[in-house]
Amino acid sequence: MLSKLSRRASQFSQCLVSGSSRVRAVRGPRNVPAVQAFQVCQQRGQGNISAPLAPEPPFPTVRSMPVSSRAWCGQSPDPVTAYRRRWEECFQPWSRSPSIQRELEEVGFSIVPGALTAIDVDELLQELPWLLEGGPVTMERQNKGKGGYDYLRHLPVKLAVLREVAYEALLPIADAFLESHRLELQSSRRTFSLNTTGKRFDTLPRTLLEFEELCAKKGQTRPSNLFLWYQEGGENRAHRDVYGEVSFPLQMVLMLDQHGEDFDGGKFFTLVNGRKHEATMNRGDLLIFRTSCLHGCTPVLPVLCKKTQTKHETKRCVLGLQFALRQLLRERRAKGYR
Numbered sequence: 001m002l003s004k005l006s007r008r009a010s011q012f013s014q015c016l017v018s019g020s021s022r023v024r025a026v027r028g029p030r031n032v033p034a035v036q037a038f039q040v041c042q043q044r045g046q047g048n049i050s051a052p053l054a055p056e057p058p059f060p061t062v063r064s065m066p067v068s069s070r071a072w073c074g075q076s077p078d079p080v081t082a083y084r085r086r087w088e089e090c091f092q093p094w095s096r097s098p099s100i101q102r103e104l105e106e107v108g109f110s111i112v113p114g115a116l117t118a119i120d121v122d123e124l125l126q127e128l129p130w131l132l133e134g135g136p137v138t139m140e141r142q143n144k145g146k147g148g149y150d151y152l153r154h155l156p157v158k159l160a161v162l163r164e165v166a167y168e169a170l171l172p173i174a175d176a177f178l179e180s181h182r183l184e185l186q187s188s189r190r191t192f193s194l195n196t197t198g199k200r201f202d203t204l205p206r207t208l209l210e211f212e213e214l215c216a217k218k219g220q221t222r223p224s225n226l227f228l229w230y231q232e233g234g235e236n237r238a239h240r241d242v243y244g245e246v247s248f249p250l251q252m253v254l255m256l257d258q259h260g261e262d263f264d265g266g267k268f269f270t271l272v273n274g275r276k277h278e279a280t281m282n283r284g285d286l287l288i289f290r291t292s293c294l295h296g297c298t299p300v301l302p303v304l305c306k307k308t309q310t311k312h313e314t315k316r317c318v319l320g321l322q323f324a325l326r327q328l329l330r331e332r333r334a335k336g337y338r
């Protein structure tokens with residue numbers, strides 16, 4: 001079993017690096033890929049599998065990850081150009097809407113509904129087990145709630161391009177929030193600085209690649225995108241995702257399960273000026289929220305089958321998409337950062 005998994009994982013990562021990734025769609029019920037990804041995480045979390053997918057040193061960083069679309073250029077057909085066009089069409093009308101900035105200011109989040117189709121989500125869940133670092137963490141152990149998460153070694157090209165396009169589309173809004181982001185982080189005793197030796201930045205870098213290079217200069221070299229999963233009773237207490245001195249004022253979360261079918265409750269929430277704001281997310285929805293806001297997930301409840309009145313398997317899986325790379329806590333503490 002282990003050798004089979006390892007073989008498949010190495011085959012897949014070779015495909016990703018060579019750029020000839022082909023995801024084989026597994027036919028079956030809609031939730032099969034989600035269950036597979038979820039079960040692999042659970043098994044690895046329980047130590048049943050000795051982390052066959054763990055990355056080997058040197059750890060993947062911005063330079064080795066296929067984050068930049070440039071790594072995929074020159075191919076025929078060029079998937080990057082097609083994805084870029086698609087995400088630009090998705091983001092530009094949304095980011096130009098005058099109500100978005102107000103929404104982000106007042107409630108801390110805004111939703112791009114149905115950013116991913118059902119097929120996109122199925123494909124993603126199919127790939128996920130082979131993209132995870134292999135070091136799942138239980139939230140209970142960190143007193144963060146009840147559930148689990150694992151970081152992704154890198155994103156599939158579709159999401160890597162989405163992240164690049166989103167960075168550029170969100171940049172004007174992020175610029176507008178930069179000062180309040182700085183003040184809110186400082187008031188929560190977090191360090192925030194975009195400056196590096198000999199260089200002072202008053203604005204955010206114009207591209208994601210430049211932003212990641214800035215992160216790397218500050219010692220933040222690890223990918224910070226993560227897969228989170230919750231079962232019945234799962235929850236995520238209010239927290240902030242700040243992994244070093246460099247942070248981006250906005251971050252994203254992608255819903256992979258369907259509210260009302262796979263889970264009930266499980267609402268994304270923010271705390272803005274002491275007030276709680278909740279969002280109900282559906283499968284494929286992309287939620288953008290302010291990084292400086294305390295946020296989390298309300299308790300996940302089971303859903304009863306309308307026909308049989310029996311409980312479905314309760315699961316609420318999301319993908320956290322961050323722009324800033326991360327630095328390990330012990331590395332941050334060693335430097336005296338908070």
Ligand SMILES: [Fe+2]
Nearest residue numbers: 239240241295
């Ligand atoms: Fe978070």
